[in-house]
Amino acid sequence: MRTSRMPALIAGLLFAITAHAADTDHWQLPVAVKKLDNGLTVVVSEDHSSPTFGISTVYHVGMRLEPQNRTGFAHLFEHLMFEGTPNAPKGTFDRVVQGGGGVFNGSTRADYTNYIASAPISALEPLLWIEADRMKTLDFSDKNLDNQRNVVKEEIRVNVKNQPYGLFFWTDLDALAFDKWPNKHDGYGSFEDLDHASIADVKAFHDTFYQPANAVLGISGDVTPEQAFALAQKYFGAIPSRPLPARPDVSEPLNTKGRHLEQTDALAKAPAIAVGWKAPDRGSKDQMPMLVLAQLLVGDDASRFYQGLVKGREQLLQIQGGVNFALGSGTDYAGPTLFGLFAIYKPNAQPDQVLAALNEEIAKVAKDGVDDATLARVKTKMLSDWYGGMEDFLSRADTLAKLQTLWGDANVVNQVPGWINQVSANDVRRVAQTYLTDANRSVIIRRPVAAHGKDAGAKPAKH
Amino acid sequence: MITTTLKASLLAAALGIAMTAHAAEAPMPKELPPYGPERPLPVPQITQRTLPNGLTVWVIPRNGLPKVNVQLAVLGGTSYDDAKHPAQAELMAALFNEGTDTLSSKQIAEKLQAIGGDYGANAGRDSIGVSASALASHSDELLELVADTALHPSFPAKEVTLEKTNALQTLKVNQADPDWQSMRAFNHAVYGDHPYARDELTEASIQAVTPESLHQLHDQRMRPERALLVIVGKVDAGQVLKTVEQQFGSWKATGPAPANVTQVPTNTPAQKLLVARAGAVQTNIRFGQPTAPLRDPDFIPLTVANTVLGGGFSSRITQDIREDKGYSYSPYSTLDVRRNGGNTLAVVDVRNEVTGATLGELSKLYQGMGTEPASPEELMRAKRLIAGIYLLRNQIQSSLANTLARYWVSGMPPSFMTTYVTDTGKVTAEQVQAMGRKYFAPEKQSIILVGDPKAIDPQLKAIGSFTPYKP
Numbered sequence: 041m042r043t044s045r046m047p048a049l050i051a052g053l054l055f056a057i058t059a060h061a062a063d064t065d066h067w068q069l070p071v072a073v074k075k076l077d078n079g080l081t082v083v084v085s086e087d088h089s090s091p092t093f094g095i096s097t098v099y100h101v102g103m104r105l106e107p108q109n110r111t112g113f114a115h116l117f118e119h120l121m122f123e124g125t126p127n128a129p130k131g132t133f134d135r136v137v138q139g140g141g142g143v144f145n146g147s148t149r150a151d152y153t154n155y156i157a158s159a160p161i162s163a164l165e166p167l168l169w170i171e172a173d174r175m176k177t178l179d180f181s182d183k184n185l186d187n188q189r190n191v192v193k194e195e196i197r198v199n200v201k202n203q204p205y206g207l208f209f210w211t212d213l214d215a216l217a218f219d220k221w222p223n224k225h226d227g228y229g230s231f232e233d234l235d236h237a238s239i240a241d242v243k244a245f246h247d248t249f250y251q252p253a254n255a256v257l258g259i260s261g262d263v264t265p266e267q268a269f270a271l272a273q274k275y276f277g278a279i280p281s282r283p284l285p286a287r288p289d290v291s292e293p294l295n296t297k298g299r300h301l302e303q304t305d306a307l308a309k310a311p312a313i314a315v316g317w318k319a320p321d322r323g324s325k326d327q328m329p330m331l332v333l334a335q336l337l338v339g340d341d342a343s344r345f346y347q348g349l350v351k352g353r354e355q356l357l358q359i360q361g362g363v364n365f366a367l368g369s370g371t372d373y374a375g376p377t378l379f380g381l382f383a384i385y386k387p388n389a390q391p392d393q394v395l396a397a398l399n400e401e402i403a404k405v406a407k408d409g410v411d412d413a414t415l416a417r418v419k420t421k422m423l424s425d426w427y428g429g430m431e432d433f434l435s436r437a438d439t440l441a442k443l444q445t446l447w448g449d450a451n452v453v454n455q456v457p458g459w460i461n462q463v464s465a466n467d468v469r470r471v472a473q474t475y476l477t478d479a480n481r482s483v484i485i486r487r488p489v490a491a492h493g494k495d496a497g498a499k500p501a502k503h
Numbered sequence: 504m505i506t507t508t509l510k511a512s513l514l515a516a517a518l519g520i521a522m523t524a525h526a527a528e529a530p531m532p533k534e535l536p537p538y539g540p541e542r543p544l545p546v547p548q549i550t551q552r553t554l555p556n557g558l559t560v561w562v563i564p565r566n567g568l569p570k571v572n573v574q575l576a577v578l579g580g581t582s583y584d585d586a587k588h589p590a591q592a593e594l595m596a597a598l599f600n601e602g603t604d605t606l607s608s609k610q611i612a613e614k615l616q617a618i619g620g621d622y623g624a625n626a627g628r629d630s631i632g633v634s635a636s637a638l639a640s641h642s643d644e645l646l647e648l649v650a651d652t653a654l655h656p657s658f659p660a661k662e663v664t665l666e667k668t669n670a671l672q673t674l675k676v677n678q679a680d681p682d683w684q685s686m687r688a689f690n691h692a693v694y695g696d697h698p699y700a701r702d703e704l705t706e707a708s709i710q711a712v713t714p715e716s717l718h719q720l721h722d723q724r725m726r727p728e729r730a731l732l733v734i735v736g737k738v739d740a741g742q743v744l745k746t747v748e749q750q751f752g753s754w755k756a757t758g759p760a761p762a763n764v765t766q767v768p769t770n771t772p773a774q775k776l777l778v779a780r781a782g783a784v785q786t787n788i789r790f791g792q793p794t795a796p797l798r799d800p801d802f803i804p805l806t807v808a809n810t811v812l813g814g815g816f817s818s819r820i821t822q823d824i825r826e827d828k829g830y831s832y833s834p835y836s837t838l839d840v841r842r843n844g845g846n847t848l849a850v851v852d853v854r855n856e857v858t859g860a861t862l863g864e865l866s867k868l869y870q871g872m873g874t875e876p877a878s879p880e881e882l883m884r885a886k887r888l889i890a891g892i893y894l895l896r897n898q899i900q901s902s903l904a905n906t907l908a909r910y911w912v913s914g915m916p917p918s919f920m921t922t923y924v925t926d927t928g929k930v931t932a933e934q935v936q937a938m939g940r941k942y943f944a945p946e947k948q949s950i951i952l953v954g955d956p957k958a959i960d961p962q963l964k965a966i967g968s969f970t971p972y973k974p
Contacts, residue, residue: 065569065619065638089567090898091542092891128532131826134817135528138884140538141891144816160891162539169536190829194785198832198852202785204679262542306782309679310672340621341600342612351608354665357672386672417617424570424619424638431568432899 066457067427071440071450072265076273079253079281083440083450084268085260087433093261094158094433097171098441100256101249102151103227104290104375112192112229113237115148117245119188121155122146124179128170136170137163149367150227151374152445158434161262165271172275175255178246180239189234196228204307208486209314209382210366216299217316217482222290223376253281258441258450261433290375294318294475299482304489310357311487313391315398316378317480319363320471322371322446327363328459329467330475331370334363334379335418336410336468337401342417344401345381353397355389369429371456372439374446378482379475391485399478406472409465422460528880544890545897546921547907550740557728558751561907561917562743563735565900570619571642571736573649574904575633576912579724582628582698582843583761588708589701592626594666595720599624599633599652601662606651608662618644624653628702629764629842630912631724634901639737643746646734650750654725658714670709681787681852684778685953688972689789692774692949693846697767719758726756731911735900767844769793773946777969778953786858786954790836790865791848792947797840797913801938803923805847807930808938809838810885811877812868813849817884819868820849828864830857842913847942855955859962862950869948872939876932886928893924 072084106113124130137144140163146155157167200206211226218224257276259268295318305312320326338345338361349356361381363370368377385394410418430436430453444450550562581590600615600622601608615622618641624633633653637645677683687703694700732751734743771793795801813820813836824834834851853861877885896902897920910919952959952969963969 064640067567067569087567089565090545090894092894092898127534129529131528131817131822132532134815134822134826135880135884136531136535138815138817138888139880141887141894143888143891143895158891158895160542160887160894162541164539165536166538169534173532187826187829191825191832194830194852194854195832197785197854202681202783202852204676307679308676310676340612340616342609342616347609347612351665354668357669357676384676386668417613420619420638421616424636427568427570427638428636431570432895434895 065423065427068454069430069436071453073444073450074265074269076252076277078277078279080272080276080279081256081444082269082272083256083258083444084263084265085436085440086264087260088262090433091161091262092158092433093161093164093259093263094435094437095156095167095171096258096434096438096441097155097175098256098258098438098445099153099250100151100254100445102149102153103225104150104222105249105288107241108221109233110229110237110241111225111233112227113233113241113245114153115227115229116188116192116234116237117242118146118148118153119192120178120184120242121174123184123188125173125177126179128173130179130184133170133174136166140166142167148227149372150223150377152372152442154438154442156434156438158432164263168271168275171257172279175250175252175276176279178242180243182239185237185239185242189237192234193231196231200228202307204305204309205312205486206305206307207366208303208484209380212301212303212484213314213316213378213380213482216301216484217295217318217378218376219292220290222288223292247282248285251281252276252279254284256441256444258437258444260437260440291321292318292376294480295482296479298478301484303484303486305486306489308486308488309490310384311391311485312382312384313394313486314380314382314484315395316380316482317475317477319377319379319475322374326471326474327370329463329471330379331363332415332418332422332460332463333405333468333471334361334370335422336405336414338362338381339418340421344405345398348401349383349394349397355385355394355397357384357386359383371452372442372446395483402472402476406469406476409469412465415465415468419460419463423457426456426460544893544921544924547897547903549917550744551917552744554727554748554752556752556754558754559731559911560744560747561731561733562738562740563733563903564738564740565736567737568900569639569737570636570900571639571645571734571738572636572900572904573634573645574733574901574908575649575653576731576908577631577725578629578729578912579726579761580627580630581702582764583724584698584701586698586701588711590626590704591708591712591716591720592631592724593704594670594709594712595717595724596624596626596631596633598658598662598666598717599656601666602657602659603651604655604657608659611648611652614644614648620645620648622648622652628699632908634905636901642734642736642738642743646743646746646750650754654751654754656721658717660714663712663714663717667709667712670704671706674704674706674709681780681783681785681953684780685787685789685951687974688776688778688951688953689791689848689949691972691974692776692951693771693791693793694767695771697844698764699767699841699844722758723761726760727751727754728756729760731908733904733907735904764843766796767793769795769844774949775967775969776949776951776972777956778951778972779956780953781955781957783855783953783955783958785852785854786952786959788851788853788858788861788865789848789951790851790869790948791846792942792949794838794840794845794847794942796842796844797910798915801941802840803926804930804934805938805942806838806889807882807885807927808872808935808943809836809847810888811881811935812836812872812943814885815888819871820851820865823868824851824861824864828857828860830854830861830864840913847948855958858952858954858959859965862966866945869943869945872943873936877935879932882930882932882935886930889927890924893920
């Protein structure tokens with residue numbers, strides 16, 4: 041063996057060296073923030089290493105705030121943002137971005153909806169113009185609505201109804217773990233609710249939430265903050281803001297009794313399990329320790345769950361998970377979320393054994409915390425991943441805009457490495473004890489229909 | 504510089520004359536500001552070295568992100584595998600980080616974690632690849648780890664057994680995935696008996712693997728004179744080259760090299776295959792034909808043609824099938840072109856009821872590539888998207904390393920990454936149309952459907968007879 045176990049003293053010295061090396065890896069991103077008079081916040085990170093830019097317009101509205109009888113509406117609305125305005129008819133957006141050599145997309149999450157693009161810097165002004173144009177108003181037409189309703193249904197068919205496992209570790213696990221409608225409902229939506237969505241709904245949603253005071257514009261790349269602020273003022277400055285409704289209280293306490301659900305899957309060939317524990321609030325003292333714990337347990341091939349259950353006990357084919365899994369990261373949520381897991385288990389394993397094994401690994405941390413060597417490795421990996429997530433201008437602009445939206449401070453981007461570094465073994469132990477309990481745990485076992493045979497007792501899968 | 508500066512007025516003029524079928528596009532809004540002046544295309548500055556053992560090394564130092572990316576590519580992927588035991592190179596690559604002569608699987612994982620590392624090894628059709636990254640201050644340790652895992656894997660019996668068990672189970676899991684099902688049938692249809700068809704493990708090939716067979720495969724495939732090592736990141740080129748010499752300098756080939764793979768035949772008759780998936784609520788449509796290899800001059804104009812057809816959001820396929828008809832969420836076409844050939848491919852997943860209608864639309868769109876010239880704006884958009892994607896790839900270290908390696912594997916020089924953009928910038932509408940006739944004639948495309956026969960059979964009568972696909 042090239043590396044053998046070393047006496048503690050030498051090991052300590054080595055870590056000192058490692059920590060020193062990590063200092064040279066320090067990366068401070070420039071962050072400039074300005075709020076326009078109409079309430080639009082603009083965040084800029086200048087970088088001239090590539091003649092391109094990334095842009096992300098983040099609206100502080102997502103699935104949690106969609107109307108109660110309109111599941112899936114925030115996402116359907118996101119689609120309609122690409123379907124034209126009175127000034128720029130359907131198709132114009134695509135032509136402007138692609139004609140500028142750019143790529144674009146949008147996504148809807150629990151707490152935000154983001155519109156992202158990246159292009160050569162020569163396309164910056166046209167992209168800002170067309171982004172501002174759709175913040176003003178949309179082409180509220182039934183034809184567009186019908187068209188995108190069909191497209192969204194196809195999206196749901198691709199990802200849910202025609203797909204093994206059908207994202208049950210997102211929608212079904214949220215439905216089981218949470219009690220308040222904003223947190224527990226299916227954000228992809230029922231076809232029935234999608235069918236009921238009307239142009240009046242679309243207009244009301246745009247009027248309420250799609251306005252400067254509810255948005256952050258992130259720009260990163262080959263532009264100075266002064267230039268970017270001036271352009272933002274030029275294209276967005278005249279858009280009026282409107283009063284915003286008060287945000288509902290969506291908070292939930294940790295669960296006090298474990299929850300368990302069994303499902304069947306008409307498409308899958310192998311059984312799977314999803315587990316979720318309610319996680320610390322964004323910005324709470326437990327959030328960073330929980331992120332470190334999640335990395336320790338399931339972050340990579342060195343993690344406890346991987347080494348303990350994929351290797352070791354050989355119960356799982358694969359496991360993935362994290363805080364705010366499966367649709368986000370540990371820093372881009374603003375309401376209740378889960379430390380979630382999804383695993384496919386093997387024919388030699390039973391779900392009870394898997395759950396017991398997960399608990400054994402958790403118990404080790406809850407009892408003993410984590411040794412210094414492991415903690416240092418885990419933190420180094422998290423630092424590397426945090427920087428890696430900021431590599432391209434698009435991800436950088438998007439991260440900054442999301443942090444400004446959800447944390448109220450884009451500079452969090454430069455604080456997270458220090459916060460991670462401050463987490464102690466005791467912190468990790470504390471959050472393992474507090475959050476990863478059976479009482480706070482929700483579990484779904486999902487088995488192939490075939491595994492049940494034609495047993496009349498087998499319940500059909502939700503989807 | 505690849506494109507001239509286009510002002511909005513020029514764009515409007517271009518639109519004015521393009522009133523054929525695909526130019527029903529409205530004039531751009533009057534208030535839309537013009538695109539700014541183009542900047543010169545940045546060209547990666549590559550320090551090149553060939554080691555005495557034949558290993559090609561390219562280093563691209565960067566500033567900013569404190570990370571380093573490493574890409575190793577070795578000619579000898581799944582197309583070199585024995586026909587009876589397809590894709591065994593995949594298992595070999597998957598076991599690189601499961602134990603070396605000096606490190607256990609767990610030690611490798613912990614070492615990687617300690618340097619902020621990521622690691623992946625796999626076998627593509629042409630090459631075996633290792634992609635890895637770490638914090639820049641640990642670049643020496645990363646190179647040591649890549650060398651150790653790729654050159655000295657020990658294939659421990661326990662790890663080989665676990666890998667085989669999991670590969671068999673993964674095969675079972677994959678068989679439930681309609682996209683996986685569709686591509687298996689598609690590769691069979693397009694590549695026939697050519698080894699490119701065999702890029703998936705089978706039960707037989709998994710079961711036949713032993714530690715000894717893996718060592719033999721490793722001796723045959725992993726050869727320095729058939730390998731490229733790319734390093735991109737916050738590193739000093741001189742220092743990195745020293746480390747590379749230390750870690751890779753003693754690498755020697757043992758045993759005979761694998762025989763060359765033949766070129767993909769492009770005259771394979773088109774097939775219509777139906778993969779039955781009872782109860783499916785969608786049909787997964789795959790539509791395509793074989794192409795010439797990447798080094799063929801067709802590749803450049805074909806890339807532009809494919810971008811017009813289905814390569815971006817404003818492409819014909821997306822605008823028609825998604826934005827006009829609402830049949831599909833994410834329809835697109837792509838090119839998968841490699842060292843010895845490739846294929847065109849449209850990917851369109853649609854609800855059962857519109858399966859026949861979508862096939863009719865695809866047929867029309869493909870026909871149109873040969874009969875309706877790309878409008879000036881379509882051509883401009885395609886070229887600018889290609890240039891924009893180049894700029895994005897160039898920005899992301901792993902993407903730059905992968906792209907350079909992919910082109911090298913296909914026999915192209917490092918300059919190809921940039922000349923590809925300037926050359927696509929010169930492609931004319933006539934060339935695009937010629938590519939349309941050569942590669943997008945609807946009757947030459949194989950059609951693969953994964954879906955519920957009961958739900959879609961009546962719609963297929965007008966299209967022709969589909970053969971049930973049974974692997």
